[in-house]
Amino acid sequence: MVFNLRNSIILFSLGTIILMGSLTIYSVTSIDINYFLRFLLINIFVILLVVLLFNQINLNRIFSFGWLLFLLNILLVLSVEIFGKEINGSKRWLDFGFLSLQPSEFMKITYALFVVQYLRFYSFKFSKFRTIFLLSVLFFSAIPIIAQPDLGTGLVYIFLGLMFLFICGMHRFYFIGMGVFGVLLSPLIYTFGLTSYQKGRIISWFSSDQTLSEKWNILQSEISIGSGGLSGEGFLNSKQNEFNFLPEADTDFIFSIYAEQFGFIGVFLILLMLGTFIVVTTLLTMTEKRLTSDLSPYYIGTYCTLVIGFSFLLNILMVSGMIPVVGLPLPFFTKGGSSLLCFSIMLGLIFTSRGFLK
Amino acid sequence: MKDNKIHIYRTRTNILLGIFVFILTLVITRFFYLQIIQGNELKELREQNINAFEYIYPKRGRIISRDGIVLAEDRKVFSLAIDIEQKPSEQSIRKLTDLFSERINVEDLRLKVSDSIRFRRSEIIIEKLTQEDLAKYLVSGSDITGFSVIEGYERQYNSHPSIFHVLGHMGYINSSDVNYFSPRIDEYNSKLWSKVGKSGLERVYEQKLQGEHGKRFFQRNARGDRRVITDISPFREGEELLISIDFEAQKLAYDLMKDRKGSVVVIDLDDFSIPVAISTPSISANDLRDISSLQYQDLLNDPARPLFNRAFMGLYPPASTIKPLLTVFALNNGYTNWDETIFDDGFFRFEEEERVFNAWREGGHGLTDLKKALVESSNPFFMNLSIRYEKNLFVDFLKSSSFGSKLCEDCYPHQFSPLIDDDWKYKNFGKELFKGDFINLGVGQGYMLTTPLHLSLISGILAKKGKYQLPYLVAKKQNQLSINEELTEQDWNKLQASLIDVIYSPNGTGYRINAGALKLAGKSGTAQVVDINSREEYDEVRTNPLLRDHAIFIGYAPYDNPRYSIAVIVENGESGGRVAGPIAKEVLEELLNGF
Numbered sequence: 001m002v003f004n005l006r007n008s009i010i011l012f013s014l015g016t017i018i019l020m021g022s023l024t025i026y027s028v029t030s031i032d033i034n035y036f037l038r039f040l041l042i043n044i045f046v047i048l049l050v051v052l053l054f055n056q057i058n059l060n061r062i063f064s065f066g067w068l069l070f071l072l073n074i075l076l077v078l079s080v081e082i083f084g085k086e087i088n089g090s091k092r093w094l095d096f097g098f099l100s101l102q103p104s105e106f107m108k109i110t111y112a113l114f115v116v117q118y119l120r121f122y123s124f125k126f127s128k129f130r131t132i133f134l135l136s137v138l139f140f141s142a143i144p145i146i147a148q149p150d151l152g153t154g155l156v157y158i159f160l161g162l163m164f165l166f167i168c169g170m171h172r173f174y175f176i177g178m179g180v181f182g183v184l185l186s187p188l189i190y191t192f193g194l195t196s197y198q199k200g201r202i203i204s205w206f207s208s209d210q211t212l213s214e215k216w217n218i219l220q221s222e223i224s225i226g227s228g229g230l231s232g233e234g235f236l237n238s239k240q241n242e243f244n245f246l247p248e249a250d251t252d253f254i255f256s257i258y259a260e261q262f263g264f265i266g267v268f269l270i271l272l273m274l275g276t277f278i279v280v281t282t283l284l285t286m287t288e289k290r291l292t293s294d295l296s297p298y299y300i301g302t303y304c305t306l307v308i309g310f311s312f313l314l315n316i317l318m319v320s321g322m323i324p325v326v327g328l329p330l331p332f333f334t335k336g337g338s339s340l341l342c343f344s345i346m347l348g349l350i351f352t353s354r355g356f357l358k
Numbered sequence: 359m360k361d362n363k364i365h366i367y368r369t370r371t372n373i374l375l376g377i378f379v380f381i382l383t384l385v386i387t388r389f390f391y392l393q394i395i396q397g398n399e400l401k402e403l404r405e406q407n408i409n410a411f412e413y414i415y416p417k418r419g420r421i422i423s424r425d426g427i428v429l430a431e432d433r434k435v436f437s438l439a440i441d442i443e444q445k446p447s448e449q450s451i452r453k454l455t456d457l458f459s460e461r462i463n464v465e466d467l468r469l470k471v472s473d474s475i476r477f478r479r480s481e482i483i484i485e486k487l488t489q490e491d492l493a494k495y496l497v498s499g500s501d502i503t504g505f506s507v508i509e510g511y512e513r514q515y516n517s518h519p520s521i522f523h524v525l526g527h528m529g530y531i532n533s534s535d536v537n538y539f540s541p542r543i544d545e546y547n548s549k550l551w552s553k554v555g556k557s558g559l560e561r562v563y564e565q566k567l568q569g570e571h572g573k574r575f576f577q578r579n580a581r582g583d584r585r586v587i588t589d590i591s592p593f594r595e596g597e598e599l600l601i602s603i604d605f606e607a608q609k610l611a612y613d614l615m616k617d618r619k620g621s622v623v624v625i626d627l628d629d630f631s632i633p634v635a636i637s638t639p640s641i642s643a644n645d646l647r648d649i650s651s652l653q654y655q656d657l658l659n660d661p662a663r664p665l666f667n668r669a670f671m672g673l674y675p676p677a678s679t680i681k682p683l684l685t686v687f688a689l690n691n692g693y694t695n696w697d698e699t700i701f702d703d704g705f706f707r708f709e710e711e712e713r714v715f716n717a718w719r720e721g722g723h724g725l726t727d728l729k730k731a732l733v734e735s736s737n738p739f740f741m742n743l744s745i746r747y748e749k750n751l752f753v754d755f756l757k758s759s760s761f762g763s764k765l766c767e768d769c770y771p772h773q774f775s776p777l778i779d780d781d782w783k784y785k786n787f788g789k790e791l792f793k794g795d796f797i798n799l800g801v802g803q804g805y806m807l808t809t810p811l812h813l814s815l816i817s818g819i820l821a822k823k824g825k826y827q828l829p830y831l832v833a834k835k836q837n838q839l840s841i842n843e844e845l846t847e848q849d850w851n852k853l854q855a856s857l858i859d860v861i862y863s864p865n866g867t868g869y870r871i872n873a874g875a876l877k878l879a880g881k882s883g884t885a886q887v888v889d890i891n892s893r894e895e896y897d898e899v900r901t902n903p904l905l906r907d908h909a910i911f912i913g914y915a916p917y918d919n920p921r922y923s924i925a926v927i928v929e930n931g932e933s934g935g936r937v938a939g940p941i942a943k944e945v946l947e948e949l950l951n952g953f
Contacts, residue, residue, distance in 0.1 A: 124363060163374065169366045223407065226392045226400025243408050243579035264393040268386060275382050279375060286371055295363055302371050306378065313381045320388050 013277040021332040024258045054348035066117030070110040076103035102338040104145040152326025224256035232263030250335045278309035301353035304346040416569035419596030423605035432511040438484040440474040446504025515643035520612030522643040523667040526558020562768045569596035602631030619929040621668040621810040630827040637668035670769040673807040677883035678735045679912045680802030690843035702726045706741040732856040744800025753779040758842040775808040813925035817912040821920035871939040880913020882934030906930040911938035
């Protein structure tokens with residue numbers, strides 16, 4: 001491991017995010033300090049474990065299992081329908097006793113690994129057939145996620161999958177085509193493709209009727225954020241959390257609690273750290289000198305970095321009322337095994353792809 | 359080839375990074391807007407989320423009689439309620455039902471618990487715990503969880519039925535109460551007070567009695583569970599109401615009526631307050647508080663009308679008891695004098711309409727002057743006078759004697775004696791008043807109706823020689839009033855002497871009262887319930903108790919320095935002198951010896 005300035009910046013910004021995430025989770029869920037330490041240790045332990053494990057495995061080996069992992073993941077998503085436990089009207093989780101996993105969370109990684117394995121064989125040349133094949137796989141594999149029903153995760157999966165194809169160099173004609181097609185098709189999708197619950201979520205975002213429960217959730221979230229003011233109410237002083245006004249305070253809406261406690265300064269700091277981490281890591285990955293002509297590590301590293309960045313932003317856009325409420329986790333903040341594991345794997349892929357630890 | 363791919367990759371990564379930074383800036387702007395620009399507003403909303411308050415209900419004021427008896431007061435009662443913040447366990451439910459097995463059963467309690475958790479309201483399971491119940495519950499305390507003892511107040515009245523009509527009763531508020539109270543009570547909030555006075559003093563003095571509620575501020579979470587009490591704003595207990603009723607005399611008057619229907623009203627002539635106002639039959643005010651709506655319907659449908667306050671509402675023909683008042687009118691306007699005599703043969707012949715009116719005594723009173731007409735109650739004498747009355751003067755006189763206007767500000771409900779004039783008759787019969795009408799009016803029959811309260815006041819007017827005030831139950835400054843006739847002192851003395859003779863002269867209709875040392879002056883009356891044209895009809899009517907005449911007596915004592923005036927009405931009591939008079943005597947004796 002090389003401790004140069006760049007690496008130090010990356011580690012510092014990432015460390016800050018993880019620390020703040022752990023502190024916030026602790027402030028939401030418990031007042032027991034042991035709980036916080038345990039959570040922080042588990043976080044760091046899982047991240048380190050995954051990163052070190054990935055470091056021991058040759059990236060090429062991981063890539064060679066791409067399609068297998070992807071198939072396995074799809075099967076897990078489908079098995080949720082049979083074995084999964086239902087929370088809030090949708091089946092997303094597999095319960096392993098000590099850990100409950102949301103297999104759909106991992107689709108964005110395994111799809112990318114599958115694409116890499118498939119295209120590497122063709123030196124990332126997108127023929128018409130390959131392009132349509134990969135797009136079809138992406139859209140069809142999203143169906144079981146959307147059917148759970150989990151529109152948010154499904155849409156984000158498609159969006160991130162397209163982003164990966166974009167990074168890998170798919171012809172821009174397809175993106176323009178899909179964009180036009182999507183705009184034309186969206187009224188039809190809204191009318192026939194969505195359940196009333198999903199429509200309710202979208203309506204609540206556009207309507208100003210505050211009695212709708214979704215609107216109430218967003219309002220409570222905005223109240224939390226706004227109450228933080230410039231400098232925040234101070235650590236452990238979130239009244240919205242103390243009096244249970246914020247639903248899902250430990251998962252989807254955790255950033256509102258963070259904003260109430262640490263104020264605009266805290267929000268600015270964490271976003272600064274995020275920006276630093278994403279931009280610096282991406283730039284370093286991009287400019288890494290490589291001996292082989294294989295661009296796979298570039299693609300995977302950049303993709304994983306941007307996934308973390310965009311996931312973070314999507315969640316914050318959601319809690320601050322700028323996009324409809326879709327259940328998206330906040331990386332390193334949201335309490336939950338699959339989210340932590342998923343983002344740890346991404347860190348592992350990022351660091352491994354850059355040969356960071358060598 | 360590779361360079362081209364790297365070029366595409368770098369370009370596209372830069373595009374994505376650009377989008378990322380753009381959204382990041384957008385997010386920062388959004389948070390700046392929410393936290394810095396809208397921060398205070400949103401914080402205010404958060405405080406509204408968390409901070410709530412509830413009302414603290416003060417103790418309602420006591421009502422105390424002028425002889426110092428507490429007639430109504432709020433007593434603290436304890437009830438057992440479900441504590442929604444700690445759901446009662448199945449074990450606790452069973453233990454509690456074991457403890458109070460005679461008052462609740464397991465199934466009902468389970469249902470109440472599940473309802474109360476579902477609707478998030480604290481349901482009361484046992485109302486009004488006795489001391490013993492409370493002790494039982496508190497001893498078993500730690501075994502039973504999920505319930506809490508809550509404090510409240512309950513109105514407790516003196517249980518003697520004599521006092522019910524004056525005090526009135528409380529009941530759950532409805533829209534007519536809202537209409538009644540809104541213009542009368544400053545800052546009246548119908549959501550605040552669940553029970554209000556429905557009748558009597560409880561209604562009239564609602565604002566004074568209810569006091570001012572306080573507020574208990576507390577913090578609560580999104581489910582509405584109360585967490586911490588943060589502040590308590592002061593509240594004021596209801597004011598005490600000292601009323602003019604003399605409870606001993608009131609009880610006596612009621613008991614003297616036994617099971618007869620009627621009313622006794624006494625007015626204190628020093629200040630025109632009302633020391634006695636009873637209406638029989640009656641009920642205990644506490645009974646009305648606890649009964650079901652079915653039992654309430656029974657009371658409303660009872661032909662004896664126990665809920666009807668005869669003292670302030672009952673309209674009776676005053677009969678002969680109106681004669682002294684009309685004497686004042688007749689003397690002043692020169693319709694008669696103390697020397698005029700007529701021959702009373704038991705009939706009055708009204709020649710204009712060729713009608714003959716029966717008088718009460720067979721054979722009449724013989725040669726009769728004004729004094730004899732008063733003492734022995736000669737109808738023909740007064741009928742003879744009344745055909746001379748000028749309509750306008752007569753109506754004005756009645757008006758100045760408080761006919762047709764509200765008598766008492768704090769008597770509720772209250773009915774005024776109708777003013778019989780052309781308007782009244784047009785409204786009721788479509789004709790104007792005839793001369794013949796005055797023959798009946800002149801002896802207090804026909805259209806003339808008065809309340810017992812008004813009769814007592816008329817007696818007071820006679821005692822005070824025309825000067826009077828409006829009566830009341832709770833001390834208040836009153837305007838001095840007087841009837842619009844001004845008799846000479848000599849005429850007043852002769853009139854009063856006649857009223858004394860009614861009681862003390864052996865011919866007097868009130869001689870049988872045996873008033874003795876009481877120094878009673880008065881006038882008896884017997885009001886016909888049905889029109890009777892012949893003696894035969896009269897005997898027939900007497901066999902039906904409900905058609906028998908009402909016995910009326912008005913009077914005041916002591917006659918040399920009048921302290922109290924009284925009116926007694928015994929429905930179907932037949933003889934004012936023999937039935938109503940003795941009741942008046944005993945009540946006045948009690949009042950005069952009491953001080």
